[in-house]
Amino acid sequence: MVYGLAxxxxxxxxxxxxxxxxxxxxxxxxxxxxLPAALLAEIESGRLWPAAQSSLVHxxxxxxxxxxxxxxxxxxxxxxxxxxxLQAYLVRLLRPIPPLAWVVFAIAWFKVSHAGAxxxxxxxxxxxxxxxxxxxxRSVDPRYYELAxxxxxxxxxxxxxxxxxxxxxxxxxxGVRAGIGQAWMTLIAAELLGVSGMGQxxxxxxxxxxxxxxxxxxxxxxxxYTLCDMVxxxxxxxxxxxxx
Numbered sequence: 252m253v254y255g256l257a258x259x260x261x262x263x264x265x266x267x268x269x270x271x272x273x274x275x276x277x278x279x280x281x282x283x284x285x286l287p288a289a290l291l292a293e294i295e296s297g298r299l300w301p302a303a304q305s306s307l308v309h310x311x312x313x314x315x316x317x318x319x320x321x322x323x324x325x326x327x328x329x330x331x332x333x334x335x336x337l338q339a340y341l342v343r344l345l346r347p348i349p350p351l352a353w354v355v356f357a358i359a360w361f362k363v364s365h366a367g368a369x370x371x372x373x374x375x376x377x378x379x380x381x382x383x384x385x386x387x388x389r390s391v392d393p394r395y396y397e398l399a400x401x402x403x404x405x406x407x408x409x410x411x412x413x414x415x416x417x418x419x420x421x422x423x424x425x426g427v428r429a430g431i432g433q434a435w436m437t438l439i440a441a442e443l444l445g446v447s448g449m450g451q452x453x454x455x456x457x458x459x460x461x462x463x464x465x466x467x468x469x470x471x472x473x474x475x476y477t478l479c480d481m482v483x484x485x486x487x488x489x490x491x492x493x494x495x
Contacts, residue, residue, distance in 0.1 A: 281463035286470070289463035298452055303471065306438060306448035309365040313372025314434040318427055320373070321380025328381075329388030330407070330415065342381075350375035350437050357441070368438065368446040375437040376430040383426020387419035421494070424487050431483060435476050 266283045269275060281289070293299040328335045328342075350371050361367035391414070399414045442450025449468045456464035 278460060279462055281466050285463055286467060289461075290467045293464055293467055299467075299471070302447065302449045302452045302468075303475070305365075305446075306442065306450070307475075309368035309372060309441075309446065309448070310434055310438050312365065312369035313438070314376055314430060316369065317373035317376025317434070318380050318430055321377040321426070321430070322384050322423060324377075325381040325384025326388060326411070326415070329385045330411065346378060351440050354441060358445075363445045365446070368441045368448070371441045372434050372437045375433050379430045379433055380423075380426045383429070384419065384423050387422030387426075388415060390422070391415060391418045420491060424490065428480070428483055428487070431479055432476060435472060439472065 263283050266280075270280050270282050274280070290299075324338075328338060353371055353374055354367075357367035357370045361370060395414045395418060396410055399410050403409075438448070439450040439453070442448040442454075445451065449472060453465050453468045456462070456468070
């Protein structure tokens with residue numbers, strides 16, 4: 252903890268020096284010591300809490316849908332041979348397309364709304380969980396399935412419940428954790444195009460040169476992500492309590 256705090260203090264010191272010595276174009280790098288006042292100003296203006304609440308709505312919807320569908324399709328693709336063959340070329344076609352490329356269709360289909368933002372977020376989260384689940388399933392030792400069949404668990408769902416899910420839990424949960432961070436990055440980018448939330452407030456603040464407000468929203472996003480990650484790590488530890 253001491254080293255962590257020292258690193259944070261060093262970062263702020265370098266930031267302060269960059270501000271004082273004009274290492275960045277004047278007016279584009281805020282004074283770190285002015286951030287508390289900027290935070291208070293955003294709170295008093297009444298913009299911060301509505302923006303944060305709006306972001307959280309489409310964040311959790313997109314994260315939930317993308318995670319659930321990614322795990323489901325990854326599991327099906329890795330365990331059902333015909334389904335894997337059926338979707339193999341489709342995955343190669345769609346995977347390289349970045350989530351933000353779908354923003355145009357999100358606006359066309361859902362207008363500027365929570366649903367559109369959640370759709371874009373879900374796409375980014377989907378692929379992380381899809382490949383994490385797919386890779387985890389493919390790495391399971393086939394001998395475990397043979398052993399399960401010998402003890403009467405030969406059906407697809409019985410093997411999935413007694414062998415596949417416990418074996419892939421560490422890899423699957425790693426994908427979920429990565430998706431928690433990916434969802435925030437996709438969310439802010441999607442909001443820059445008009446969906447209400449912290450990304451939109453950042454864009455508005457940058458438009459008038461209020462870079463201290465931009466940094467305030469960046470730090471709030473970081474804090475919220477940290478809290479989400481801490482909650483997930485607690486859940487992860489509980490799920491994987493059987494690990495040494």
